[in-house]
Amino acid sequence: MDAPRRDIATPPPPLDTLRLRETPEGIDLGLRVAGAVPRALALALDLLIRLGLYLLLLPLLALADLGVGLALLAVFAIEWFYPVVFEVWRGATPGKRALGLRVVHEDATPVGLPASTLRNLLRTVDFLPAGYALGLVVSLADPDFRRIGDLAAATLVVHDDRPAPRRGPASTTGQRPPPEFDADTRAAILAFAERAPALAEARRIELAEVLTAPRGVRGGAAPALITAWATWLDRGAPDGRAA
Amino acid sequence: MRQQRFEHQHAADWARYRTLLEQLEQRRRRGAELAEFPGLHRRVCAHYALARTRGYTPGLIAELEQLVRRGHAQLHRPTLRLGARALQLMARDFPRALRRHAAPLWLAAALLFVPMAAMALGAYHDPGLILTLVDAEQLAELEALYDPARDHPGQVRPADSDLAMFGFYVRNNVGIGFRSFAAGVLFGIGSVVILVFNGLFIGAAAGHLSAIGHGITFWPFVSGHAPFELSAIAICGGAGLLLGKALFAPGRLPRLAALRVNARDALVLVAGAALMLVGAALIEAFWSAGAAPVAVKYAVGAAGWTLLALYIALAGRGDDAS
Numbered sequence: 251m252d253a254p255r256r257d258i259a260t261p262p263p264p265l266d267t268l269r270l271r272e273t274p275e276g277i278d279l280g281l282r283v284a285g286a287v288p289r290a291l292a293l294a295l296d297l298l299i300r301l302g303l304y305l306l307l308l309p310l311l312a313l314a315d316l317g318v319g320l321a322l323l324a325v326f327a328i329e330w331f332y333p334v335v336f337e338v339w340r341g342a343t344p345g346k347r348a349l350g351l352r353v354v355h356e357d358a359t360p361v362g363l364p365a366s367t368l369r370n371l372l373r374t375v376d377f378l379p380a381g382y383a384l385g386l387v388v389s390l391a392d393p394d395f396r397r398i399g400d401l402a403a404a405t406l407v408v409h410d411d412r413p414a415p416r417r418g419p420a421s422t423t424g425q426r427p428p429p430e431f432d433a434d435t436r437a438a439i440l441a442f443a444e445r446a447p448a449l450a451e452a453r454r455i456e457l458a459e460v461l462t463a464p465r466g467v468r469g470g471a472a473p474a475l476i477t478a479w480a481t482w483l484d485r486g487a488p489d490g491r492a493a
Numbered sequence: 494m495r496q497q498r499f500e501h502q503h504a505a506d507w508a509r510y511r512t513l514l515e516q517l518e519q520r521r522r523r524g525a526e527l528a529e530f531p532g533l534h535r536r537v538c539a540h541y542a543l544a545r546t547r548g549y550t551p552g553l554i555a556e557l558e559q560l561v562r563r564g565h566a567q568l569h570r571p572t573l574r575l576g577a578r579a580l581q582l583m584a585r586d587f588p589r590a591l592r593r594h595a596a597p598l599w600l601a602a603a604l605l606f607v608p609m610a611a612m613a614l615g616a617y618h619d620p621g622l623i624l625t626l627v628d629a630e631q632l633a634e635l636e637a638l639y640d641p642a643r644d645h646p647g648q649v650r651p652a653d654s655d656l657a658m659f660g661f662y663v664r665n666n667v668g669i670g671f672r673s674f675a676a677g678v679l680f681g682i683g684s685v686v687i688l689v690f691n692g693l694f695i696g697a698a699a700g701h702l703s704a705i706g707h708g709i710t711f712w713p714f715v716s717g718h719a720p721f722e723l724s725a726i727a728i729c730g731g732a733g734l735l736l737g738k739a740l741f742a743p744g745r746l747p748r749l750a751a752l753r754v755n756a757r758d759a760l761v762l763v764a765g766a767a768l769m770l771v772g773a774a775l776i777e778a779f780w781s782a783g784a785a786p787v788a789v790k791y792a793v794g795a796a797g798w799t800l801l802a803l804y805i806a807l808a809g810r811g812d813d814a815s
Contacts (some may be wrong), residue, residue, distance in 0.1 A: 326660070
């Protein structure tokens with residue numbers, strides 16, 4: 251009764267910002283690369299934080315010689331190594347974290363010291379001639395939105411995972427879906443059952459009727475039928491047989 | 494297999510995996526317990542792959558993917574041993590990289606020192622020449638800095654202690670080094686410009702100060718730190734040229750791949766040169782303006798050049814096992 255099994259693990263390349271990276275365990279991890287706007291916002295936030303850090307250094311100047319020396323060293327460290335320290339330590343600068351961004355190697359592993367140093371030293375070039383103009387142009391020309399520093403260091407700026415609350419099918423009694431449904435359709439049924447509680451009633455019915463209308467089920471009964479199919483796919487027949 | 498049974502069967506693994514992940518993410522390491530983590534990670538990866546091929550609900554697939562993604566990040570977390578790394582860099586990797594990339598580094602040295610020498614000669618014979626690079630006000634400042642009549646030659650603010658000057662030199666010089674490296678990614682042109690300009694400026698200052706009789710404070714002052722500072726700037730520029738070389742002449746690799754290969758070595762060069770510049774700043778702040786006799790200062794300068802040459806020629810030879 252199985253529909254011919256399509257290889258779901260290797261879908262066609264999505265027209266999307268999702269990049270799949272195969273790990274040594276043979277699975278694909280999805281990376282959602284971040285575009286220029288969230289990155290610019292993160293940059294602005296980091297700029298504010300850096301300004302705050304500079305202000306914190308002001309009292310040092312009261313210490314005259316020693317204080318000036320320490321303040322200058324601290325300014326140097328903040329100028330060049332603020333992003334490196336945070337990226338290697340926590341995966342992202344505070345600004346990026348606030349916007350849910352992370353820096354990773356292209357193979358989805360967390361960014362290390364060499365790559366982070368390189369991408370942040372090359373920041374000076376991305377900044378040219380003013381306000382990251384060159385970096386913006388390069389990142390808009392690149393499908394993965396990489397600026398020059400990212401290209402040279404083989405890093406990506408990606409969106410963090412959004413915690414996806416999972417809801418199982420709500421129906422208590424399963425009902426066997428028509429055998430002619432293929433794998434894609436069954437996946438759609440399961441996806442519908444999970445998403446349905448978040449949809450408006452009318453939209454729920456509209457979506458459900460795509461599958462149920464040819465079988466004469468319309469209106470409020472349509473979503474219920476789909477949910478029952480989903481329950482069956484999830485758990486098997488009501489009497490617990492494996493179908 | 495039905496999804497519900499699948500979830501039921503593996504729930505224990507997933508819970509255990511989650512616990513270990515949380516411990517790892519909070520850096521609460523317990524060696525013996527963590528030994529099971531890699532195996533568990535591979536198992537959960539297999540569950541994720543199964544969930545996808547069997548067409549289980551997108552929610553379950555997403556949940557498993559998030560789990561293995563977190564595990565992947567922990568399993569491949571880079572180790573950071575700064576002290577050991579810096580030691581290995583200076584004892585082995587840096588001198589080796591210097592010898593491996595002799596060509597761009599000699600070119601960078603030439604781009605720095607040839608304009609420097611030419612400009613020094615020019616400014617020595619034509620006192621007006623330096624005004625093509627700096628304006629009269631900056632020139633007056635420079636002249637006052639090395640005025641033999643002053644107590645603390647070479648210090649912009651005589652009241653400042655050595656430590657304040659150390660901070661200033663580190664920020665200024667390492668910044669120049671980093672910039673002359675980074676600018677190299679623009680097909681090497683940026684590095685060339687920064688090297689030549691710095692050469693011209695230093696040469697002009699040296700020539701001009703010698704011509705007006707301030708050489709007796711200028712040369713002893715710079716002799717101590719010059720070997721390390723000037724060569725480190727040349728090395729940073731050379732690392733930039735290495736990036737440019739990858740774009741101009743990538744060889745058998747695509748340009749991006751060549752850039753990445755060269756960037757790895759360039760980064761070693763820059764890191765080593767940055768440490769050299771910090772050392773030079775130490776000398777410049779705590780020794781160069783000191784009261785030691787001129788002959789001693791020149792001797793220290795000569796020793797610096799000799800040590801540097803020996804280091805570049807000999808350090809990091811031999812096999813890795815030792």
